Amino acid sequence: MPDPSDAAPLTGPVEVIGAGLLGTSVALACRRAGLEVLLSDTAPDHVRTARALGAGRARTAADQPRLVVVAVPPAQLGTVIAEALVATAPYGAVVTDVGSVKSSPLAEVAALAPAEIERYVGSHPMAGSERSGPLAASAALFDGRPWAVTAHPSARADAVAAVTALAELCGGVPVELDPAAHDRAVARTSHVPHLMSALVAARLADAPAADLALSGQGVRDVTRVAAGDPRLYGQIVAGNADAVVELLGEVRAQLEVLIRAIGGGDRTALQGVLAEAVAGTRAIPGKHGAPDAPSSTVYVAVPDHPGELARLFADVGEIGVNIEDVRMDHDPGRQVGLAELVVTQDAADRLETSLESRGWVTHR
Amino acid sequence: MPDPSDAAPLTGPVEVIGAGLLGTSVALACRRAGLEVLLSDTAPDHVRTARALGAGRARTAADQPRLVVVAVPPAQLGTVIAEALVATAPYGAVVTDVGSVKSSPLAEVAALAPAEIERYVGSHPMAGSERSGPLAASAALFDGRPWAVTAHPSARADAVAAVTALAELCGGVPVELDPAAHDRAVARTSHVPHLMSALVAARLADAPAADLALSGQGVRDVTRVAAGDPRLYGQIVAGNADAVVELLGEVRAQLEVLIRAIGGGDRTALQGVLAEAVAGTRAIPGKHGAPDAPSSTVYVAVPDHPGELARLFADVGEIGVNIEDVRMDHDPGRQVGLAELVVTQDAADRLETSLESRGWVTHR
Numbered sequence: 001m002p003d004p005s006d007a008a009p010l011t012g013p014v015e016v017i018g019a020g021l022l023g024t025s026v027a028l029a030c031r032r033a034g035l036e037v038l039l040s041d042t043a044p045d046h047v048r049t050a051r052a053l054g055a056g057r058a059r060t061a062a063d064q065p066r067l068v069v070v071a072v073p074p075a076q077l078g079t080v081i082a083e084a085l086v087a088t089a090p091y092g093a094v095v096t097d098v099g100s101v102k103s104s105p106l107a108e109v110a111a112l113a114p115a116e117i118e119r120y121v122g123s124h125p126m127a128g129s130e131r132s133g134p135l136a137a138s139a140a141l142f143d144g145r146p147w148a149v150t151a152h153p154s155a156r157a158d159a160v161a162a163v164t165a166l167a168e169l170c171g172g173v174p175v176e177l178d179p180a181a182h183d184r185a186v187a188r189t190s191h192v193p194h195l196m197s198a199l200v201a202a203r204l205a206d207a208p209a210a211d212l213a214l215s216g217q218g219v220r221d222v223t224r225v226a227a228g229d230p231r232l233y234g235q236i237v238a239g240n241a242d243a244v245v246e247l248l249g250e251v252r253a254q255l256e257v258l259i260r261a262i263g264g265g266d267r268t269a270l271q272g273v274l275a276e277a278v279a280g281t282r283a284i285p286g287k288h289g290a291p292d293a294p295s296s297t298v299y300v301a302v303p304d305h306p307g308e309l310a311r312l313f314a315d316v317g318e319i320g321v322n323i324e325d326v327r328m329d330h331d332p333g334r335q336v337g338l339a340e341l342v343v344t345q346d347a348a349d350r351l352e353t354s355l356e357s358r359g360w361v362t363h364r
Numbered sequence: 365m366p367d368p369s370d371a372a373p374l375t376g377p378v379e380v381i382g383a384g385l386l387g388t389s390v391a392l393a394c395r396r397a398g399l400e401v402l403l404s405d406t407a408p409d410h411v412r413t414a415r416a417l418g419a420g421r422a423r424t425a426a427d428q429p430r431l432v433v434v435a436v437p438p439a440q441l442g443t444v445i446a447e448a449l450v451a452t453a454p455y456g457a458v459v460t461d462v463g464s465v466k467s468s469p470l471a472e473v474a475a476l477a478p479a480e481i482e483r484y485v486g487s488h489p490m491a492g493s494e495r496s497g498p499l500a501a502s503a504a505l506f507d508g509r510p511w512a513v514t515a516h517p518s519a520r521a522d523a524v525a526a527v528t529a530l531a532e533l534c535g536g537v538p539v540e541l542d543p544a545a546h547d548r549a550v551a552r553t554s555h556v557p558h559l560m561s562a563l564v565a566a567r568l569a570d571a572p573a574a575d576l577a578l579s580g581q582g583v584r585d586v587t588r589v590a591a592g593d594p595r596l597y598g599q600i601v602a603g604n605a606d607a608v609v610e611l612l613g614e615v616r617a618q619l620e621v622l623i624r625a626i627g628g629g630d631r632t633a634l635q636g637v638l639a640e641a642v643a644g645t646r647a648i649p650g651k652h653g654a655p656d657a658p659s660s661t662v663y664v665a666v667p668d669h670p671g672e673l674a675r676l677f678a679d680v681g682e683i684g685v686n687i688e689d690v691r692m693d694h695d696p697g698r699q700v701g702l703a704e705l706v707v708t709q710d711a712a713d714r715l716e717t718s719l720e721s722r723g724w725v726t727h728r
Contacts, residue, residue, distance in 0.1 A: 126578055126580050136728060138663075138727030138728070139727075140663075140665055140725050140726070140727045141727060143665050143702070143725070144665070144702070145580075146577055146578050146580075148578060175574070175577050175578065177574060177578075181572075181574065181575070182578075184575065185571075185572075185574065185575035185576075185577075185578045186578060188567055188568065188571055188575055189568075189571075189575060189576065189578050189579045189580070189583045190578070190580065190582060190583065192564065192567065193564045193582055193583045193586040193587070194582065194586075195622060196560050196561075196563060196564050196586065197560075197582075197586050197641070198637060198638055198640075198641035199560060199615050199618055199619060199622070199637075199641070200556065200557045200560050200615075200644075201640075201641035201642070201644035201645045202618060202637060202640040202641045202643075202644050203552055203556065203611060203614060203615065203644065204552065204553075204644035204645070204647050204648060205640050205641070205643040205644040205647055207549075207552055207553075207647065208545075208549075210539070210541055210545065210549065211545070211548065211549035211552055211553060212549075212553065212647055212648055212649055213510055213539050213549075213649065214490055214510050214512060214539060214541075214546075214549045214550060214553050214554070215553045215648050215649060216490045216509075216510075216553070216554065218554060218557055218558065218561075218588075218589040219553045219554065219557045219648065220648060221585045221586070221588050221589060222557040222560065222561050222585070222586055222588075222589060223557070223641075223644065223645050223648070224582075224585050224586075224645070225582040225585065225586060226638075226641040226642065226644065226645050227642055227645040227646075228638075228642075230635045230638035230639045230641075230642060231635060233638055234631055234634050234635040234638060235631075237626060237634060238626065238629065238631055238634065241626050241627060241629070244626055245623055245626050245627045247567060248619065248622065248623050248626070249623070250567060251563050251564075251567065251619070252616070252619055252620075252623065254563055254566060255563060255612065255615070255616055255619065256616075258559060258563070258612065259609055259612050259613070259616065262601060262602065262605050262608055262609050262612070263605065263609045265602065265605070267598055267599075267602055270598050270601060270602065271594045271595060271598040273562060273563075273566060274562055274590075274592075274594035274597055274598060275594045276562075276565075276566040276569050277561070277562035277563070277565035277566045277569070277587075277590040277591075277594075278565070278590065278591055278592075278594060279566075279569040280564075280565035280566050280567065280568035280569040280587065280590065281565045281568070281587050281588070281590050281591040282591075283568050283569055283571065283576055284568060284576055284579050284583065284584060284587070285576055285577065285579060299502075299504070301504055301507050301508070309686065309687040309690070310680055310681045310683070310684055310685065310686065310687060311681060312677075312681075313676075313677035313678065313680045313681040313687070314677065314678055314680075314681025314682065315681075316674055316677045316678075317674045317675060317676075317677040317678025317679075317681060318678065319674070320674055321674065322673065322674065323673040323674060323677070326673070326690055326691070326703075327690070327691050338507070338508070339690075361504045361507070362502075362504070363502030363503075363504045363505060364500060364502070
């Protein structure tokens with residue numbers, strides 16, 4: 001694959017098939033960069049809305065896009081990509097997609113349009129929203145997000161370069177992976193974490209209310225992603241069945257180890273799994289891919305009156321300490337929340353002292 | 365159990381055995397309320413540090429505490445509680461503890477000090493910190509946190525009242541549960557979520573770096589608690605083995621269902637588990653135990669220059685919209701973060717417009 005610096009600048013027109021959240025966001029980012037954008041969708045409403053947002057114009061039969069971006073639901077990807085390759089064969093457009101699974105659509109394309117596959121390079125921006133549809137779209141959706149570019153062996157170099165240029169033009173960070181490696185990677189970093197989160201959440205569904213009253217921030221964090229749309233995630237996981245099932249098999253084997261260790265009082269085996277897990281949490285890239293610098297958390301009690309969190313923000317802004325990270329920990333049953341402000345170790349004392357002097361109750 | 369409003373005001377002296385994070389925090393909260401506090405710890409350093417923080421004075425042989433709070437490591441709880449019951453038998457002190465598992469220490473106490481057990485009532489504040497030791501302690505540690513009070517059938521009513529009063533005096537929210545129900549509840553809301561988080565994190569430990577480059581906020585949330593100390597969590601889980609193993613058995617059965625459904629292409633069974641999970645996430649009590657009000661998230665791109673997040677805070681403070689929740693989403697490999705500001709639906713437009721007019725790039 002070429003060095004990204006060799007990539008030719010992307011020129012339009014760019015056609016976007018599927019004017020939902022992702023497609024319309026790609027269209028808006030291309031328009032922001034001054035490219036002509038052609039829109040199509042089986043739902044005329046979506047095209048109308050996307051046009052009203054300034055995302056481009058409806059595609060006509062005479063148009064000859066240079067790049068086609070397929071942004072349709074997972075189950076339709078292979079068919080729509082193959083159709084786009086065949087339709088654009090006379091003028092040789094590059095075709096990509098933004099689906100979250102790469103091997104199974106590629107296999108469909110290889111079966112449906114084998115002569116055209118050299119112009120196809122898959123991609124996958126790691127971005128989304130809890131909302132969907134063109135109204136939720138934004139040119140800023142991909143800013144700073146990893147964007148996988150998954151070239152297959154017979155992909156043309158100029159097709160890879162065009163898709164890499166699209167990722168960069170949208171503000172994403174291109175990550176080059178082959179399709180199978182991509183699917184194994186998202187099984188590990190997205191699909192299996194989602195399914196495990198779902199298994200924890202499912203055990204809460206019929207739990208007594210008194211049990212759930214003891215819920216802390218930990219179980220909220222673990223189960224947050226499990227709130228996602230079952231239909232969409234069902235399609236995504238089903239499209240990556242092989243990689244997901246293989247990894248779930250590894251998880252099942254280690255779950256057996258855990259059950260035997262806890263049931264049999266084998267503290268060493270239990271701590272072994274927990275220690276491997278700590279190493280895993282440290283393997284996740286930190287901010288900017290660099291190891292995390294030593295940091296310190298200052299906890300601030302925030303009464304739940306309107307404006308209290310805004311007042312805290314204003315005070316932190318005036319104190320001028322650089323906040324690395326922030327989270328809120330809400331407390332069931334009481335009119336107070338805890339704000340967790342993460343700062344470098346050397347700034348923590350000043351932040352805590354300054355907040356206390358302004359009347360906030362803090363602890364570390 | 366008595367209505368909390370019947371609780372006699374708690375009077376001192378209160379003895380705290382174990383001047384670590386939790387013990388010293390309880391001591392500071394009691395001092396804040398004007399009570400006399402007596403400190404003891406097998407590590408004289410801890411008592412010295414806690415005294416220097418104003419948490420009380422060292423206990424002497426002549427002291428006769430009214431309430432003893434045992435805050436020692438999980439494995440020593442039963443023995444130390446029983447010793448405290450025997451030592452205080454001449455003047456009838458109430459004894460409690462702040463351990464995270466309740467049935468196994470109770471069984472030990474029943475074996476070691478059966479004649480004194482009516483003066484013992486266990487408790488468990490749902491609070492902690494990533495730090496440990498008396499220097500990390502704070503009188504505010506328990507503010508707004510659930511605090512389980514786990515009376516057993518032969519506990520005296522005045523002992524239950526005293527422990528409930530302690531929870532309230534420390535700023536906690538008392539939740540009454542019997543010891544076995546407590547242990548089942550924390551298996552479900554804390555121990556099993558921790559172990560499942562650990563299973564996901566362990567699969568990251570030896571993953572290729574390119575896979576981990578695709579890590580998004582989801583896997584970070586799911587694995588956050590797995591970073592906790594393996595020795596401490598090993599002790600906690602081992603102390604609650606029965607409830608944890610029972611629940612892990614249910615999880616294993618549902619994992620089998622998932623593996624069969626995904627491997628066999630049974631989309632209905634897969635979506636069934638995912639839908640049960642969505643119901644589970646909704647069962648967790650929202651802010652103040654009430655169902656969550658409709659809310660909207662405004663995403664703001666925050667360049668990673670010193671002071672940018674502080675500047676955002678200052679702007680949000682001036683705009684004056686009440687922020688319900690806030691989180692940071694860091695992006696590996698790029699100098700930008702995303703702040704997620706959660707507000708009520710009717711305030712989202714004003715927040716977004718006001719931020720855009722101040723030069724911030726936002727989306728919804």
